[in-house]
Amino acid sequence: MSKITRISISIEEDVLEHFDELIQRQGFPTRSEAIKHLIRSALVQRQWEEGAVIAGVITLIYDHHKSQLTQRIVEAQHDFGDLVICSQHAHLDHHNCMENIIVRGPVGQIQQLHHALSAIKGMKHTVLSMTTTGHGV
Ligand code: NI
Numbered sequence: 021m022s023k024i025t026r027i028s029i030s031i032e033e034d035v036l037e038h039f040d041e042l043i044q045r046q047g048f049p050t051r052s053e054a055i056k057h058l059i060r061s062a063l064v065q066r067q068w069e070e071g072a073v074i075a076g077v078i079t080l081i082y083d084h085h086k087s088q089l090t091q092r093i094v095e096a097q098h099d100f101g102d103l104v105i106c107s108q109h110a111h112l113d114h115h116n117c118m119e120n121i122i123v124r125g126p127v128g129q130i131q132q133l134h135h136a137l138s139a140i141k142g143m144k145h146t147v148l149s150m151t152t153t154g155h156g157v
Pocket of ligand 1: 109110112116117118
């Protein structure tokens with residue numbers, strides 16, 4: 021664990037009041053914890069912008085009865101095999117499936133995989149949720 025350093029900042033009173041209200045509602049135990057969270061969010065955002073290696077989840081919603089759809093999803097994952105760590109499948113109802121694909125790799129390649137999956141004919145909805153591998157934040 022890194023050494024802890026104490027810092028002080030200057031801030032307008034009314035901004036601080038609003039900030040304290042916000043972090044109380046969100047349940048942060050201290051200002052320090054809330055500010056650390058914000059700083060880490062900014063660092064993760066910079067990783068995304070710089071095309072760093074990140075971790076993420078691609079969520080797919082589709083009807084497994086659609087012709088070739090399931091096969092195309094599997095093929096896309098094999099095409100980007102270096103990125104895919106694992107996937108989880110849930111049968112939401114008689115028609116609809118949810119698949120969560122856990123990925124790790126350069127941002128640009130993960131976005132390419134997401135686009136490839138989104139473009140499969142018959143896909144209902146997709147979401148790419150990006151986070152960090154935990155390094156550098
Ligand atoms: Ni299913």
